[in-house]
Amino acid sequence: MLSITETEVVSFSQELISRCNEVVARYPEGKQKSALLPILHFVQAEFGWVSAPAMDRVAEFLDIAPIEVYEVATFYTMFFLQPRGKYVLEVCRTGPCCLVGAEKIMRYIEQKLEVKEGEVTADGMFSWRGVECLAACGMAPVLQIGPEYTFYENLDERRVDELISNLKSKQ
Amino acid sequence: MSRKLLLEHINVPGINTFDVYRQNGGYRSVEKALKTLSPDDIVEEVKKSGLRGRGGAGFPTGMKWSFLAKPEGVPRYLVCNADESEPGTFKDRYLMTYIPHLLIEGMIVSSFALGVNTCYIYVRGEMMPQICILEKAIVEAKNAGFLGKNILGTGYDLEMYVQPGGGAYICGEETGLLESLEGKRGTPRIKPPFPAVSGLYNCPTVVNNVETIAAVVPIINDGADEYMKIGIGRSTGTKLISAGGNLNKPGVYEIELGVPVEEFIYSDEYCGGIANGKRLKAVVAGGSSVPILPANLILKTVNGESRLMSYESLADGGFVSGTMLGSGGFIAFDEDQCIVRNTWNFARFYHHESCGQCSPCREGTGWMEKVLHRLEYGHGKLSDMDLLVDVSKKIEGNTICPLGDAAAWPVASAIRHFRDEFEWHVNDPKSAMERNYGLAHYADPLEIEVKG
Ligand SMILES: Cc1cc2nc3c(=O)[nH]c(=O)nc-3n(C[C@H](O)[C@H](O)[C@H](O)COP(=O)(O)O)c2cc1C
Ligand code: SF4
Ligand code: FES
Numbered sequence: 001m002l003s004i005t006e007t008e009v010v011s012f013s014q015e016l017i018s019r020c021n022e023v024v025a026r027y028p029e030g031k032q033k034s035a036l037l038p039i040l041h042f043v044q045a046e047f048g049w050v051s052a053p054a055m056d057r058v059a060e061f062l063d064i065a066p067i068e069v070y071e072v073a074t075f076y077t078m079f080f081l082q083p084r085g086k087y088v089l090e091v092c093r094t095g096p097c098c099l100v101g102a103e104k105i106m107r108y109i110e111q112k113l114e115v116k117e118g119e120v121t122a123d124g125m126f127s128w129r130g131v132e133c134l135a136a137c138g139m140a141p142v143l144q145i146g147p148e149y150t151f152y153e154n155l156d157e158r159r160v161d162e163l164i165s166n167l168k169s170k171q
Numbered sequence: 172m173s174r175k176l177l178l179e180h181i182n183v184p185g186i187n188t189f190d191v192y193r194q195n196g197g198y199r200s201v202e203k204a205l206k207t208l209s210p211d212d213i214v215e216e217v218k219k220s221g222l223r224g225r226g227g228a229g230f231p232t233g234m235k236w237s238f239l240a241k242p243e244g245v246p247r248y249l250v251c252n253a254d255e256s257e258p259g260t261f262k263d264r265y266l267m268t269y270i271p272h273l274l275i276e277g278m279i280v281s282s283f284a285l286g287v288n289t290c291y292i293y294v295r296g297e298m299m300p301q302i303c304i305l306e307k308a309i310v311e312a313k314n315a316g317f318l319g320k321n322i323l324g325t326g327y328d329l330e331m332y333v334q335p336g337g338g339a340y341i342c343g344e345e346t347g348l349l350e351s352l353e354g355k356r357g358t359p360r361i362k363p364p365f366p367a368v369s370g371l372y373n374c375p376t377v378v379n380n381v382e383t384i385a386a387v388v389p390i391i392n393d394g395a396d397e398y399m400k401i402g403i404g405r406s407t408g409t410k411l412i413s414a415g416g417n418l419n420k421p422g423v424y425e426i427e428l429g430v431p432v433e434e435f436i437y438s439d440e441y442c443g444g445i446a447n448g449k450r451l452k453a454v455v456a457g458g459s460s461v462p463i464l465p466a467n468l469i470l471k472t473v474n475g476e477s478r479l480m481s482y483e484s485l486a487d488g489g490f491v492s493g494t495m496l497g498s499g500g501f502i503a504f505d506e507d508q509c510i511v512r513n514t515w516n517f518a519r520f521y522h523h524e525s526c527g528q529c530s531p532c533r534e535g536t537g538w539m540e541k542v543l544h545r546l547e548y549g550h551g552k553l554s555d556m557d558l559l560v561d562v563s564k565k566i567e568g569n570t571i572c573p574l575g576d577a578a579a580w581p582v583a584s585a586i587r588h589f590r591d592e593f594e595w596h597v598n599d600p601k602s603a604m605e606r607n608y609g610l611a612h613y614a615d616p617l618e619i620e621v622k623g
Contacts, residue, residue, distance in 0.1 A: 026332040028246070028289075031372055033354035037337050041296060068354075075356040076337025078296045094258045095459060095516045096502050099416045132340065132520055133258040133459075134297055137415035137502070138422050149299040 010053040012061070016042060020061060032062050036072055040079055045147035049080040077131065078146075085120045085127035087167050089113075090144050091155075093130035096137035105141045105155050106130060112164065125168065172440065173427040174401055176389040176409050177382070181269050187304065189311035192272040198317055200391040204280045205325045208391075213284035217387060220395035221407035226252055226343075226380030227458060227498040228573075229482050232387075238367040239285055240375040248376040249282045249290040250352065251384055254336055254343035256295055258459035258520060259500025262411035263381035265423040267294070267301040271308040275331065277384035279317060280391055282329050285377055289330050292381075293348050296335040305333045340524035344572045345378040346370075347526065358526045359572035380498075382411050403429030406481035410499055417505035419443035432456075432478045432485075433470050436503065449505040452613050453589075456485055457497020459517050460577030462584030463510070464494050465613035473617060490584065506610035510592050511603075514585040515543035521578030532575040535566040539582050546593060549600030556586050556593050589613070 012020070020039050027034040036058070043054050050073050059066040073079045080088070091106050106117075109128050115121050117129050136142045139153035145167075152163055175181075185191035192198075204213055218233025239247060251274065255263040267274060274292070282290045294302050309331050312318045320328045334352055336342045342351045346360035349371050370376020386408060390398045399407045406428035412435070415421045420443040426435065435441045436451065445451050454469040455461060472478055472487045479485075480496070487493045504513070522536035539562055545551050563579035570576070586593060592611065596603040 026291075026330075026334075028372065031353070034334075034352060036354035037296070037351065038335055040337065041299075041335055062354075064354075072337075072354065072356055076296070076339050078338035093516075094520055095513050096259050096415045096500075098513070098516055099502070099504060099508055131297075131338070132523065133256060133260075135255040135261040135264045135295070137259055137261050137500070138413060139261075140415065140421075144297060147299070149297050151300070 010047070010051065010057045012057060013046075016046060017061070024062075033064055033068070035062060036064075036069065037076070040069075040073055040076075041147075044079060048086070049083050051081075083120070086125050087127075087145050089126065089128040089163075090131040090134075090146075091128065092132070092134045092136070092140065092142050094133040094137075096133065097140040097142065100140045101156075102141040105143075105157075105160065108157050108160060112160065126164070173409065173425060173430065175425050176398075176401070177266065177273060177385050177411065178270070178423075178425045186270055187268075187272075187308070189272060189308065189315055192270070193315070196392075197272055198276050198312075198315075200388045201276055201279050201283075201317055202323065204283055204391055205323055205327055210284045210286055213280065213387075213391065216395045217284070217390055220390045220398040221402075221405060222383065222386055222390060222398070223406075223482065224380055225382035225386065225410065225499070227257065227460070229496065232379065232383055235367070235379075236281075236285060236377060238365070239377055240368045241286065242375070246289065246374050247285055247287050248371040248374055249278065249285055249287045250345075250348065250371060250376060250378045251278060251290070251292040251381055252343060252345065252348060252378050253292055253294040253298070253301075253381045254340075254348060255298075255381070256340040256343050257498045257500055258517070259413065259415060259455060259502040260458045260498040261413040261415070262423050262499060264298060264301060265413070266381055266385060266411065267298070267305060271301075271304050272312065273385045273388060274305070274381055275308055275312050275318075277387045278331055279312075279322070279329060281377075281379070281384055281387050282331075283327055284387075287377075288328050289332075291332050291334050291352060291371075293334045293336060293342070293352055295342070296337045299335070302333050302335055309333070339526075340520075341526045341572070341574060344574060347572065348378060349376065356526070358528050359574075361571055382499075401427050403479065403481050404483055406483060406496075410480070410496070412480065412499045412501050414442050414501045414503070416501075416503040417446045417449065417508070418503050419446050426480055428479075428481045429484075430480045432480055435480055435501075442503070445503065445505050447505070449507065450610055450614060451503060452506045452508060452610050453504040453510060455494075455500070455502040455504075455581070456480075457495045458500035459502070459520065459581060460573075461495040461497045462490055462493070462580050463514075463588065464492075464584070465588050466610075467614055467617050468492055468588070469494075471617060475617070490580070491587075494584070507607055509547075509607045510585055510589040511543070511547050511596050514582055515540065515547045517581045518543050518578065521574065525574060525578070526572075529570040529575065531566045531569045532578065535562050535575070536578045538562050539578070543582070546596050549596070549604050551593075551597045551600075553594065553597050555597070556590060559583075560586055
């Protein structure tokens with residue numbers, strides 16, 4: 001769901017704008033819309049999620065209609081249209097991972113973080129959700145954490161414990 | 172030991188860097204192609220090699236290349252499909268992580284062959300680490316004079332860019348991918364026109380899988396004749412198989428096409444058998460979209476011949492008793508796995524990933540998921556199996572892109588081969604909630620008709 005309550009204008013840093021310009025230069029003249037997905041990734045990495053005002057700013061930057069940004073941001077599963085925890089644990093829930101215990105890992109994470117799929121922990125640190133096959137089925141169960149999309153493979157409860165306490169101490 | 176053409180140097184320390192890759196013979200094919208061969212020579216060589224697309228459909232690569240339209244004054248594009256989202260498949264990630272220059276080398280030679288001056292590698296967005304690896308490798312190749320203007324002084328110019336996806340399986344379908352690369356939703360296009368005529372920005376475009384492009388390197392280095400010596404029949408060369416599920420040694424293996432399935436599963440050179448001393452119940456041989464086969468049918472064809480890891484042998488028996496090599500995503504199920512649950516999981520996946528353009532796919536995948544869910548959770552009816560087959564038939568062949576078929580086949584084949592397990596879920600839901608159906612008769616020797 002798009003959040004339409006936000007009205008503030010988002011401003012992009014000079015650094016972000018120069019990275020966006022670099023991407024636009026990869027495509028032929030007039031095809032700057034091709035830069036939309038790369039730029040949405042930059043925005044999410046910078047702000048933690050993709051808000052409506054941020055999308056409007058992207059539209060302005062690329063000289064396209066805001067709807068062209070909304071329809072794309074809502075189509076792709078990687079873009080968060082609402083604020084999430086600082087760390088989003090994305091666990092693969094597709095068949096091959098389930099053969100070796102992915103569902104158990106998801107239940108364990110849910111218990112441990114005490115939040116349901118998609119929700120944020122009270123301290124704002126964590127969210128979790130199931131995602132589809134991450135092309136790592138041989139190292140299952142697996143989870144990834146953006147914005148770098150670091151991988152954690154061959155998960156068991158002990159490794160999940162370690163991971164969560166490491167992330168907690170990182171802040 | 173299978174000969175290795177792609178992964179030969181994978182264990183050399185530092186092979187991900189330009190210098191080490193180059194010291195191990197890397198970029199020779201670029202020198203050979205740009206300095207001694209014409210673009211048409213390369214296309215001919217690839218045609219002759221018998222290389223078939225490694226992304227799933229197995230279409231002959233040389234033939235695809237020769238369809239590329241060449242109108243005067245219109246740019247052409249090569250787009251590498253590194254979307255790798257087919258459940259069970261993880262070979263492209265492996266290749267890009269450990270030997271990224273092989274892909275870049277293949278992209279340069281292929282681009283030269285196709286008369287392309289700008290090419291893109293479309294990588295699924297979740298592979299940010301691989302995107303960084305590729306971008307670094309591209310800079311290295313450029314600094315060494317293998318990319319950019321006037322490559323190796325031959326006058327050939329090529330720019331290469333990496334494009335991230337946004338998390339959508341449908342962007343692996345080549346026209347969905349092109350839409351996505353144009354900054355739109357990844358909804359597949361109606362064909363014709365095919366990308367070879369009107370692809371990226373309406374220009375002639377070739378889309379090839381990562382492994383296909385990488386295979387061009389040994390074909391140009393050693394020649395098509397050498398390449399054809401490996402493999403069996405129309406399945407030439409080597410293939411990367413990503414093996415997962417209940418195996419002792421899951422991982423990515425480069426096999427010579429034609430290795431017996433039994434050897435692939437049980438020998439120590441490959442998967443080392445089924446994990447935890449269990450028995451094999453079923454296999455999905457080529458990624459989640461291909462028909463699932465019970466143990467007995469994956470090891471032997473109905474004629475009693477041993478089944479081989481090749482396009483033809485895996486497809487032997489058609490959809491009645493065979494399957495497909497697909498993307499090489501090999502998923503092994505041990506005797507404790509529930510086929511109903513897995514079928515529901517796959518149906519859920521396809522419903523989630525349907526782009527929603529065609530009603531048979533959008534609605535049908537949802538119905539299949541719902542019916543399978545009630546079967547799995549003990550509320551199914553005996554008529555549900557026929558209902559599922561009926562829905563799957565109505566999707567198959569009636570959609571814009573093959574995702575519809577890909578959703579239909581796993582369901583139809585699971586019911587075809589494991590019907591009694593589905594019936595057990597209906598007849599004895601209480602037991603089905605408590606335990607699994609087990610191996611049953613799925614590994615029993617096949618009854619072979621003796622031909623008189
Ligand atoms: C739903 C769907 C998903 C696909 N996903 C991929 C993929 O992740 N990677 C890939 O190379 N091909 C994928 N394909 C196949 C591509 O459409 C296309 O055939 C392939 O990239 C061509 O390359 P090749 O000839 O080198 O195999 C997919 C096809 C469909 C219908
Ligand atoms: S078959 Fe499914 S995924 Fe493909 S175009 Fe139609 S609705 Fe979209
Ligand atoms: S099924 Fe989980 S990574 Fe492929």
